Amino acid sequence: MKGRREILELLLNNSVENTGDRGFFFATVSGVVTTNPGMIRRVDDDVPEIGLITTKSFQVKPNLGNREPVVAEIEEGSFGNAVGLRNPGMTEGLKGLEKMMEDGPLSSILNVSVSGNSVEEFVVLVKHFENIADIIELNLSCPHAADGYGMAIGRDPEIVYMYLKEIRKVTDTLIFPKLTPNVDSISEIARAAAEGGADGISAINTMGPELYIEPVSGMPILTNKVGGMSGRRIKETALEKVAEIRRAVGPSVPIIGMGGVETGRDAVNMMKAGANTVGIGSLFASVEPEFWKDFFTALKDDAVNGTDTAGGYRKRGRQMEYVPCRVTGITDMPGDVRLLKLDGRIDFKAGQFAFLFIPGIGEKPFSVMSGAPPVFLIRKRGAFTSEVMRLKEGDRIFVRGVYGKEPPVTDKPSVVIAAGGTGIASALKLAEEFSALGKRVHVYHGMSSSGQEAMKEEFLKYGDYIAVPDNGVAGRVLDVINRFIREPDPLSDTAEKIEDLALYTIGPMPFMEKAAGVFMDAGGESGDIYLSIEKSVRCGVGLCGECECCGRLTCREGTFFSWRELNEN
Numbered sequence: 001m002k003g004r005r006e007i008l009e010l011l012l013n014n015s016v017e018n019t020g021d022r023g024f025f026f027a028t029v030s031g032v033v034t035t036n037p038g039m040i041r042r043v044d045d046d047v048p049e050i051g052l053i054t055t056k057s058f059q060v061k062p063n064l065g066n067r068e069p070v071v072a073e074i075e076e077g078s079f080g081n082a083v084g085l086r087n088p089g090m091t092e093g094l095k096g097l098e099k100m101m102e103d104g105p106l107s108s109i110l111n112v113s114v115s116g117n118s119v120e121e122f123v124v125l126v127k128h129f130e131n132i133a134d135i136i137e138l139n140l141s142c143p144h145a146a147d148g149y150g151m152a153i154g155r156d157p158e159i160v161y162m163y164l165k166e167i168r169k170v171t172d173t174l175i176f177p178k179l180t181p182n183v184d185s186i187s188e189i190a191r192a193a194a195e196g197g198a199d200g201i202s203a204i205n206t207m208g209p210e211l212y213i214e215p216v217s218g219m220p221i222l223t224n225k226v227g228g229m230s231g232r233r234i235k236e237t238a239l240e241k242v243a244e245i246r247r248a249v250g251p252s253v254p255i256i257g258m259g260g261v262e263t264g265r266d267a268v269n270m271m272k273a274g275a276n277t278v279g280i281g282s283l284f285a286s287v288e289p290e291f292w293k294d295f296f297t298a299l300k301d302d303a304v305n306g307t308d309t310a311g312g313y314r315k316r317g318r319q320m321e322y323v324p325c326r327v328t329g330i331t332d333m334p335g336d337v338r339l340l341k342l343d344g345r346i347d348f349k350a351g352q353f354a355f356l357f358i359p360g361i362g363e364k365p366f367s368v369m370s371g372a373p374p375v376f377l378i379r380k381r382g383a384f385t386s387e388v389m390r391l392k393e394g395d396r397i398f399v400r401g402v403y404g405k406e407p408p409v410t411d412k413p414s415v416v417i418a419a420g421g422t423g424i425a426s427a428l429k430l431a432e433e434f435s436a437l438g439k440r441v442h443v444y445h446g447m448s449s450s451g452q453e454a455m456k457e458e459f460l461k462y463g464d465y466i467a468v469p470d471n472g473v474a475g476r477v478l479d480v481i482n483r484f485i486r487e488p489d490p491l492s493d494t495a496e497k498i499e500d501l502a503l504y505t506i507g508p509m510p511f512m513e514k515a516a517g518v519f520m521d522a523g524g525e526s527g528d529i530y531l532s533i534e535k536s537v538r539c540g541v542g543l544c545g546e547c548e549c550c551g552r553l554t555c556r557e558g559t560f561f562s563w564r565e566l567n568e569n
Helices: 004-012 037-046 090-101 119-129 157-168 186-196 232-249 264-273 282-286 289-305 383-388 421-436 456-460 476-486 509-521 563-568
Strands: 026-028 050-058 071-075 078-081 109-114 135-139 174-178 201-203 207-211 226-231 255-258 277-280 323-333 337-342 353-358 362-367 374-379 396-403 414-420 440-447 464-469 501-506 529-532 560-562
Touching (some): 004 174, 037 090, 037 289, 050 135, 050 277, 071 232, 078 232, 090 109, 119 157, 135 157, 157 174, 157 186, 186 201, 186 232, 201 232, 207 232, 232 264, 264 277, 353 374, 353 383, 362 383, 362 396, 414 421, 414 476, 414 509, 421 440, 421 456, 440 476, 456 464, 464 476, 476 509, 501 509, 560 563
Parallel strands (some): 026 050, 026 277, 050 109, 109 135, 135 174, 174 201, 201 255, 414 440, 501 529
Antiparallel strands (some): 207 226, 323 337, 323 396, 337 374, 353 362, 353 396, 529 560
8 A cells, every 4th residue: 555645746746747756647447447456466567557457346245246337439439338337245355355465556546436325334444345445435326226326426516525524534545536627516415515525536437317219129228227427528518627626626636537538648638627537437448458558548648748650559430239120030949949030240359259238137248159141149147138038039239349359279189178058159250260271170169968069061061060968967978088199099980199180169158167277187288278258248348347358358358268367367
């Protein structure tokens, strides 16, 4: 942890003219990217231009938040969101941060966001995190939180003053309330916060809430129906509100300013309005993680030198656009499995996935099995997939994406693809691409019962396809793979030596771990084993950070990770 005076001096002295050791730095904002210890550590290690890292908002008890969709891109660079303060609760939240710190302190200022529905809850949260946080940010501004949280507190200057006064009595930790723009006078709120004992101010949170309509269906996109607005649309309002706050609190109260910042000029304008450091949020959706370091270096240079180079690292166009499709074919299989064929075309690569969206029901990510026409393999599991099972030919469903990244390509001449259940959906494109590279391909499909073979004829174009029903023994396919590796038939055209093989495995984590064990026990190397990691993917564009694995976002950098990498992390 850093000292109070050191942090305040860093913030108050932060400017484009600063040539000190820390230099001019940016901040992340609550709920975007740095929402878990893995992403906090990665940003701290890889992006020195970010000098203040903000966590997601923690509550006293765990909160599952809202069902997907939780983010909607209304136009390029502008988003509506209603995550619903999803978080693991303060106990697990602190455990995660403490474990992260075992690897060493952060270079950045750690700003821990908390959300309570009473002054007593805020006191509990502040005391809980005060020994690990450099700053504690009070979420007084979320527009889509449950009753009694967020904006419900932060719109009344008397309540804000009372909360800050009571919290100030119990801690010496720096306290920064995050303010909502959805008030008649944000200057009154800011002044009340400062008089109550706030050390600084964060502003602004999202505007709204508003209703976001999918134009073809005419129905709300967000499952919560309404959500806050962020990104480009709120840029001018953010500048106005930050300027009001600065006039209200004077020059000695640091302000973390945010809202729609996209360029170096935007950052300078935010600081001219009164911010001491500039928060970056929605902008992350347009920059691939592999370019974060270069992008923020360029963004900083643009702010300092008045140039405009960072834009070259950004994706253009909407990242979350829904495309309406019609169901053109349905094949139902044993075990509540359905092969769903749509009209149109999806251009994709191995390892990539798309979201299927049914307005009024929700959305979920699925591997694309084939793109021309689009084909998805779906197992009935919950409310959304149950609705998919009720679709008929001619019904409409929406697709957005694709997301994800191609898997690493082995230098081995042969690959074994071990897929369990509907994981076989990811295997077809993988087999096609490896076959095109001249590699020998052996696909093993483990299934709970016979009759779940999907697109077998397509697989046979690219190599072997061996379907292995469990027949009462879960994962029986792994025994078949084990014999193939350990007892190759010297007279068979498909015989392989372990030193010539790489393993790509797809399915439930226990299945993939056992497959990796089979390969390792036979003499394979951990660097030649790749697992398709299925995490909770809620936005697909890298904003929510939910899909983190080994400090990487599976929605942007996955889904395949090497067994060696997984064990090292």
